[in-house]
Amino acid sequence: MLAAERREHLLGLLARTGKIVAKEVAAELGISEDSVRRDLRELAAEGLCQRVYGGALPASPAVVDYDARQSVAPDGKRKVASVAAGLVRPGGSVILDGGTTALAVARALPRDLDCTVITHSPTIAAALLEHPGAELFLLGGRVFKHSAVTCGAVAVEAAQNVSADLCLLGVTGVHPEAGLTTGDAEEAAMKRALAARAADTYVLASSEKIGTASQYRVLGWEKVSGLITDADPRDAVVERVGELGVEVLAAG
Incomplete structure (x- = not known):
């Protein structure tokens, strides 16, 4: 051949x-x-x-730079964001990861919601400036321009000094065997640090990320409470994730 x-x-x-x-x-x-x-x-x-x-x-098609990612599956991201925003309870606290899906979550939060939002994304912090009820904490560090987030040792140390009820985590790859992955090693480390500081971690994953993988592992499924996706619930990958004991929230 x-x-x-x-x-x-x-x-x-x-x-x-x-x-x-x-x-x-x-x-x-x-x-x-x-x-x-x-x-x-x-x-x-x-x-x-x-x-x-x-x-x-x-x-994964989601490893392109931040500007390019904004045009990838915008409808799916909005659907995922709508479900994710509903997990943030009045008076609750949430660690909101960076990325375009997380930005959609910020925009989906009710403007009058009283909550605490912790993020390492300047773009998400800016999106929440006009939410009067949201107490906002921005974690500093070196800015990783590819994803418009802070990362590195300073940012990880800052993350270790916060805690929250919920972490809404973005990744570029979702696979039952490879786990949750992303395209940069330092960004993967920052995501692990954020997830470790929340009682529950839910993964934000529009359908184009399902069944794909990127170079660096973020977390295994044992560290995750749930997956929010607009992928077909009958998709083989989605079903396999559910069999691993992960709650799957449909965002159809």
């Missing part, structure tokens, strides 16, 4: 099954695992898959 044919086969397999197991593909095609891994490296370099141990998973 020619290299171009192998490439099309791998992409087709990824689309049909949601994963590639290098050992299985090598046996099926009668080629070496090294050849499969080389093909996967090339596909990953083009952003067409995310390599993982033993093979590959679909790459």
Whole structure:
């Protein structure tokens, strides 16, 4: 089989099954695992898959920069945000992660809601300035411009000194086996620090993130209370997440 044919086969397999197991593909095609891994490296370099141990998973489309992400699945993000905003109770406290879905959550919060919002996102802080009932805490640190959030050692230390009832966490990849992932190591560390300071963590994930993976792991499913998504509840990935004991809130 020619290299171009192998490439099309791998992409087709990824689309049909949601994963590639290098050992299985090598046996099926009668080629070496090294050849499969080389093909996967090339596909990953083009952003067409995310390599993982033993093979590959679909790459998340949500790893582009902040401005570009605002045009990705805006309707799905609004649906997810509407459900997420409903989890913030009067008098309650919420850690609101950065990103475009979290920004949609901020905009969905009732203007007269009395609550405490802790965030490391300057854009979310600005969006809440006209919410008179919202007590607002902005965690400082180095600004990661790709996602318009603070991160790094200073921001992580600041996060360790707060606590909240709820954390609404954004990620770029949601997969039953790979867990919750994102595209930057320091951002992943900051997300872990935020989630650790809340009684419950709910993941914000519009449908394009379901079944995909990015390079850096944020959390395993055992650390998560729920997933909020507009993906079809009958989607195989969504069902598998539910089987792991995670509450799935439909945002259809």
